[in-house]
Amino acid sequence: MRVMLVDDEPERRAATEAPLRLLGHEVVGFSTSTSDLAAAVKRHQPDVILVDVDVPGRDTLESLGQVTRDRPRPIVLFASHSEPETIRKALQAGVSSYVVDGMNPARLKPIIDVAIARFEEFQALRNELEETRSKLADRRDIEKAKGLLMKRRNLDENGAYELLRRMAMDRNLKLGDAARTLIAAAELL
Amino acid sequence: MALEKNDIKLGLVPLIDAAPLIVAKEKGFFEEQGLNVTLSVEASWASIRDKVAAGLLDAAHMLAPMPIAATAGIDGVGVPMMTALSLNLNGNAIAVSQSLYWRLQLDELTPISVGERLKRVLEADRAAGAPPRVFAHVFPFSPHHYELRYWLAGCDIDPDRDLQLVVIPPPQMVRALRDGSIDGFCVGAPWGAVAQAAGIGRVVLNKYQIWNNSPEKVLGVTHAWAEAHPQTHLALIAALIRAAQWLDQPANRSEAARLIVEGHYVEATPETVHESLAVGAPGKPENAGLVFHAGAATFPWVSHALWFVGQMRRWNQLPPGTDGDALARASYRPDLYRAAAAQFGMPCPAVDLKSEGQHAGIHTLSRDHTIELGADRFFDGAGYSPS
Numbered sequence: 001m002r003v004m005l006v007d008d009e010p011e012r013r014a015a016t017e018a019p020l021r022l023l024g025h026e027v028v029g030f031s032t033s034t035s036d037l038a039a040a041v042k043r044h045q046p047d048v049i050l051v052d053v054d055v056p057g058r059d060t061l062e063s064l065g066q067v068t069r070d071r072p073r074p075i076v077l078f079a080s081h082s083e084p085e086t087i088r089k090a091l092q093a094g095v096s097s098y099v100v101d102g103m104n105p106a107r108l109k110p111i112i113d114v115a116i117a118r119f120e121e122f123q124a125l126r127n128e129l130e131e132t133r134s135k136l137a138d139r140r141d142i143e144k145a146k147g148l149l150m151k152r153r154n155l156d157e158n159g160a161y162e163l164l165r166r167m168a169m170d171r172n173l174k175l176g177d178a179a180r181t182l183i184a185a186a187e188l189l
Numbered sequence: 190m191a192l193e194k195n196d197i198k199l200g201l202v203p204l205i206d207a208a209p210l211i212v213a214k215e216k217g218f219f220e221e222q223g224l225n226v227t228l229s230v231e232a233s234w235a236s237i238r239d240k241v242a243a244g245l246l247d248a249a250h251m252l253a254p255m256p257i258a259a260t261a262g263i264d265g266v267g268v269p270m271m272t273a274l275s276l277n278l279n280g281n282a283i284a285v286s287q288s289l290y291w292r293l294q295l296d297e298l299t300p301i302s303v304g305e306r307l308k309r310v311l312e313a314d315r316a317a318g319a320p321p322r323v324f325a326h327v328f329p330f331s332p333h334h335y336e337l338r339y340w341l342a343g344c345d346i347d348p349d350r351d352l353q354l355v356v357i358p359p360p361q362m363v364r365a366l367r368d369g370s371i372d373g374f375c376v377g378a379p380w381g382a383v384a385q386a387a388g389i390g391r392v393v394l395n396k397y398q399i400w401n402n403s404p405e406k407v408l409g410v411t412h413a414w415a416e417a418h419p420q421t422h423l424a425l426i427a428a429l430i431r432a433a434q435w436l437d438q439p440a441n442r443s444e445a446a447r448l449i450v451e452g453h454y455v456e457a458t459p460e461t462v463h464e465s466l467a468v469g470a471p472g473k474p475e476n477a478g479l480v481f482h483a484g485a486a487t488f489p490w491v492s493h494a495l496w497f498v499g500q501m502r503r504w505n506q507l508p509p510g511t512d513g514d515a516l517a518r519a520s521y522r523p524d525l526y527r528a529a530a531a532q533f534g535m536p537c538p539a540v541d542l543k544s545e546g547q548h549a550g551i552h553t554l555s556r557d558h559t560i561e562l563g564a565d566r567f568f569d570g571a572g573y574s575p576s
Contacts, residue, residue, distance in 0.1 A: 036370040038356075038370075039370060053236065053239075056232040056358035056361065057358065058232070058233045059358050060356050060357055060358065062235050062329075062356075063328070129508055136509055
């Protein structure tokens, strides 16, 4: 697995890197105050990102995939000098997974695994949402295209739907895409 | 009435508009309310959100849309938050790199004319096969993000297709502009002025020009915290209103700048901090700078929340079917603000909504002529009347 490690303290970066390599991961390390993190994520395509909870670059990492269409990645936070109570509270509140400083390598693996599992669960929900959203958009556009056809070709609703369906089949398009093509064409004319 | 809690930890991000928190602490306004406040400087908005959500901070300096995103459950954590106090209006600047500035050939620094020139450059870039230009803002749920998109889209530039938007923490903006990883940014004071003073970028527009006196930062808490600490919450609001009043007396601005510099809250030169807090600087549009109290600046308008909800919807951040009105009313709480203001007899708006885009100067609410409000135009002349 490709792991990107973001931490401003070089010593701790090295200390975290070693156990990760032992676990067989490919590790790239960065300091947030000197790197263009967005570019680094693009270049290295990490599977998971481990980031120190107190670096400002967190906002950059989080936003990747939230607004842009880049592939989002699970983010694991690690906290130095944090009390167990802090971590417990944070996890309860739904904050991403935490790793504590100086953790032994054996504990690192399950935490990363859990973070990825949790992330995938979240992604599945998000994809479902995306799908619902596009279905709603499809329905709206199909209705609009049908309306256009009914008006221009003087068809009834069934006739308009049939015509749209045939257009989609002929052009090997999804019904929603065919509707949007038709609407765009109508807008040009 | 007795406070539920006296020792309070408040988070802030190093920006000039954290001034009300700093002033309330340093000038004793918190103490007057029986509060013993510790200010905690946080490195990122994500950190503010996490620590407030986890209860490690009682309340914090937040981007105005953050409580809305938290309540909608779209901020990655989903612990509902609210605000009952706006901390300021205006303050952000849009700056571009020196090289883009020269390409733009600007003869007029207005949103429409800068937008027209930018569109022309982007089209020329595309025709030449150049990679898309990159503009930065500070957080997916930030006024900066929505301002930038509102302006670009209003100038017929598609913010998703014609250029690339990225997030960069405010203190790193200037470096990113210098090393060429971005071509422009929208960021809060003092970072636009810092880029300009260093000769790295040029400020071409400010937030005021895009939407006059529009909301920027708020005091955010979780719903659970507000319910468990109602009196403490009101005391915090009251202390911060007093700080905002103090800050809007022009004679106090230079002392405020000194408090920010000497407390090392923002790592910028004293000159830049002073400049960012200057009132009515020559050559700037009227009231373009930070407003903390004038024009009901501290009031948490539900109509402002509704505008943000509209932008979240417009840019596909909200799940379809979200009840926007309920979301805005759950996250912005003017009722609590009024309760706090009543404690020291300060008049405040009796309505939760106001229209936007219809006033070029100082005016009063149509149903309450005692409340004076500032100009509220959008650069594109649009009107906004939520109901």
